[in-house]
Amino acid sequence: MSNEDFNKRLFKYFDDHQKDYIQRLGDAVRIPSVSAWPDHRSEVVRMVEWTKSLMEKLGVKVELADIGQQKLADGTKIKLPDVILGTYGNDKTKKNVLVYGHLDVQPAQVSDGWDTEPFVLTEKHGKLFGRGSTDDKGPVISWLNVIEAYQTLNEPFPVNVKFVLESMEEYGSDGLEDLLKSLKNTFLSDVDYVVISDSYWLGKEKPCLQYGLRGICYFFIDVESSTKDLHSGVFGGTVHEAMTDLITIMSTLVDDQGRILINGMYDDVAPLSPAEEQLYSKITFDVSTYCSEAGVKKTIQTEKEKILMHRWRYPSLSLHGIQGAFDGCGCKTVIPRHVIGKFSIRIVPNMKISTVEKLVENHVKQIMKTRNSPNKVSIKLEHGGNYWVADPNNPQYVAARKATVAVHGIEPDLTREGGSIPITLTFQEQTGKSVLLLPVGASDDGAHSQNEKFDISNYMNGMKVMSVYFQEVAKL
Ligand SMILES: C[C@H](N)C(=O)N[C@@H](Cc1c[nH]cn1)C(=O)O
Ligand SMILES: [Zn+2]
């Protein structure tokens, strides 16, 4: 049978089994594997076990790698979830492709404003709503569905596949870097290509391949004022409040133009070359759609090119929350004794995590000097992950472009991602091989947001692209 005929059968098989794939994703979404919630660690472990069992059913050889313990803010330690190392096929004549993905998800609760139960996959108008549907359970399961389809159709798999599936990605990939370094001369030594499907298209219709990611430095600012919470009527106006110090610090970090106000933060940012500047205008991107997907009235920048640059090649600082602050309904007249402010800086070429950390520390010290406050303030880099930029002309990208054209009938845009996949650079360094970001989700999937979803069409077409990608990589 020609390859074309096989792909027709394969694609039909995917379409015919849509219901089974939705059910499988639903089983995964039902496990609330939130890595940021220590009290849900057993659910993360359950997700690892669920995936291991599916992989073993498909004949993937699975090993669970212990990556040690996580130290929580209060000093206690809990076990980090094991990393799944999978091996499928061992044919020395075939290429070895390493697939990375993550099984943990961002927190979610109906009270955040979800229209449906976040951990119940709900199908509406061709969309599958649920936490982790697009980030990253849908894509991870898609890779496994591809293996299953080949088996059922009795077709030899075109490549050997290795899997690294972690469950702390949404918490900065705690513990994974050391593991990968320790595997450099064993599990990783014969890897030819690394592929990651954990990001999103730039629009809803046009597929893309990505060759860059921003990194992330996530900070906690801890402010302690008193030994207990205080009555604001009794103590207000006489004590230095932790919250007042914290809010002052947090209000000095970024201005209304999105510019980071920390001295020196832009010193290492790579200058924009004329060649790079030209790339942005060619990319399909609609500013008004972007605004409506975000649910905002306007963006800081108005030109498409500038928006893309600020998503991909400039740093940004976002404020995320304050632990310990009153956030319930009604009025509570209490002065909290201890608050922890949380913010992150997305970093870009050629910023260094250690420099960013020092600059933030200096900034906080400077602000506190002006406050005449006796409160205990400490700043901690909770986790840091590097940026990554690759050459989109390397053969692996050519293979993925052919796969995209074969399924979608259109050349993908070559784009970058504003989010972070902290371990990407480590894969490149430890294997010495090309890493490809092959997104399958759409721009409006709402990863990390309320009503995260994965379109059924993206699920089905994603598996088709992944299949042809393996076939094309086999030919390289
Ligand atoms: C792009 C990827 N799907 C993702 O969402 N990554 C997270 C990683 C992270 C790092 N610290 C916390 N989360 C992100 O970009 O926020
Ligand atoms: Zn995520």
Ligand SMILES: [Zn+2]
């Ligand atoms: Zn992700």
